Amino acid sequence: MILKRHNPIGSDEIEAVNEVLKSGILSDFLGAESKKFYGGKRVLEFEEEAKEFFKVDHAISVNSWTSGLICTVGSLDVEPGDEIITTPWTMCATATSILHWNAIPIFADIDKDSFCISPDSIKSCLSSKTKAIIGVDIFGQSADYEAIRNVIPENVKIISDTAQAPGAIRNGKICGTLSDIGGYSFNYHKHIHTGEGGLIVTNDEKLAERCRLIRNHAEAVIESRPSSPINNMIGFNFRMGEIEAAIAKCQLNKLDVIVKNRQKIADIITGILAKVKGIQCPQVSTGNTHVYYMYSLILDENLDRKNIVSQLVKKGIEGVSEGYTNIHRLPVFLNKKAYGNSSIPWNLNKKNYLYGNGTCPIAEKYHDKQVFTLALNHFDMDENDAVRVANLIKDVIESQ
Numbered sequence: 001m002i003l004k005r006h007n008p009i010g011s012d013e014i015e016a017v018n019e020v021l022k023s024g025i026l027s028d029f030l031g032a033e034s035k036k037f038y039g040g041k042r043v044l045e046f047e048e049e050a051k052e053f054f055k056v057d058h059a060i061s062v063n064s065w066t067s068g069l070i071c072t073v074g075s076l077d078v079e080p081g082d083e084i085i086t087t088p089w090t091m092c093a094t095a096t097s098i099l100h101w102n103a104i105p106i107f108a109d110i111d112k113d114s115f116c117i118s119p120d121s122i123k124s125c126l127s128s129k130t131k132a133i134i135g136v137d138i139f140g141q142s143a144d145y146e147a148i149r150n151v152i153p154e155n156v157k158i159i160s161d162t163a164q165a166p167g168a169i170r171n172g173k174i175c176g177t178l179s180d181i182g183g184y185s186f187n188y189h190k191h192i193h194t195g196e197g198g199l200i201v202t203n204d205e206k207l208a209e210r211c212r213l214i215r216n217h218a219e220a221v222i223e224s225r226p227s228s229p230i231n232n233m234i235g236f237n238f239r240m241g242e243i244e245a246a247i248a249k250c251q252l253n254k255l256d257v258i259v260k261n262r263q264k265i266a267d268i269i270t271g272i273l274a275k276v277k278g279i280q281c282p283q284v285s286t287g288n289t290h291v292y293y294m295y296s297l298i299l300d301e302n303l304d305r306k307n308i309v310s311q312l313v314k315k316g317i318e319g320v321s322e323g324y325t326n327i328h329r330l331p332v333f334l335n336k337k338a339y340g341n342s343s344i345p346w347n348l349n350k351k352n353y354l355y356g357n358g359t360c361p362i363a364e365k366y367h368d369k370q371v372f373t374l375a376l377n378h379f380d381m382d383e384n385d386a387v388r389v390a391n392l393i394k395d396v397i398e399s400q
């Protein structure tokens with residue numbers, strides 16, 4: 001079974017990129033105080049359009065969402081040794097963005113139905129050092145930000161990593177905007193893409209400006225802004241080029257159609273698999289829509305996942321993987337080594353930080369034994385493809 005690779009790039013993008021190439025101005029940022037400190041024509045246009053699209057006061061483009069995460073963490077007045085709570089089910093950049101500011105990632109367990117960070121588990125991770133929470137809208141639906149807000153002190157900020165859920169809605173609000181600051185990835189595997197790219201969204205003027213500074217060599221311009229705090233104002237070059245911005249403008253217009261199609265495909269698969277004994281289809285939390293970056297299945301504990309997945313692969317299914325990730329078991333955390341041979345930032349506090357097996361039991365059990373995923377993000381499937389994929393899974397599960 002050969003599925004068509006996801007490709008949202010068409011003639012609009014080709015024309016827009018040609019226009020940039022013909023202009024000869026492929027980036028129009030200046031890393032010095034000036035009008036061009038905020039980027040070129042298309043970067044500014046894209047940010048204006050993104051503000052409207054995501055209904056926020058500030059949209060800040062970046063060259064990747066990893067860069068976006070580093071900006072958002074830095075913007076929160078994080079001190080070395082502060083703790084930031086996040087989830088083991090995410091891409092590693094969510095956790096390393098914390099380390100980049102010498103803050104300490106703490107992993108809360110995941111919710112057993114949504115796979116997003118568990119508000120209950122956050123409660124047991126809180127300490128006097130907790131500075132922020134990074135919720136991740138994993139696989140395409142929102143974390144429960146209302147419940148998160150209810151279990152944390154008022155001074156603790158929330159970042160949302162909505163890389164996998166652009167266009168998803170929670171209680172009428174656009175995912176990515178339910179927190180103090182959030183954002184999206186535009187790398188090739190995401191719903192819409194610019195090759196590499198990202199976008200930060202927030203309604204907080206101060207956080208927005210600090211992100212813009214970090215994006216573009218903050219240290220070089222901060223002296224001309226006497227009222228700005230200078231902590232964490234060592235900047236980077238996280239600027240988006242004009243080519244990517246031109247593509248991003250086109251891609252934004254396509255998101256709704258891509259999301260609707262993804263939802264149609266997922267609904268067909270769920271329609272076939274919902275009645276199959278031994279597996280659980282994605283559970284969409286109350287108030288959420290799901291945009292299906294990945295399609296997740298939870299197997300009953302007595303079923304042999306390795307055998308099931310190898311049978312599916314033998315029958316030619318594409319994009320199926322066992323488990324997801326467990327960032328809290330990566331060597332960087334097990335060995336507490338991020339900067340040279342030192343244990344910075346963990347040794348900044350007199351505390352024994354525990355990572356690894358046993359610290360996030362649901363995430364571990366699901367990853368090691370029970371969950372497998374279909375990478376809907378890799379393919380542009382039609383209705384027939386969805387029926388074939390679902391029936392293949394149904395047959396294999398029912399033959400166990």
Ligand SMILES: *Cc1c(COP(=O)(O)O)cnc(C)c1O
Nearest residue numbers: 064065066091093163185186187
């Ligand atoms: C893709 C992804 C990122 C990183 O985004 P890039 O644009 O590739 O840097 C971060 N978090 C999550 C959950 C992702 O899926």
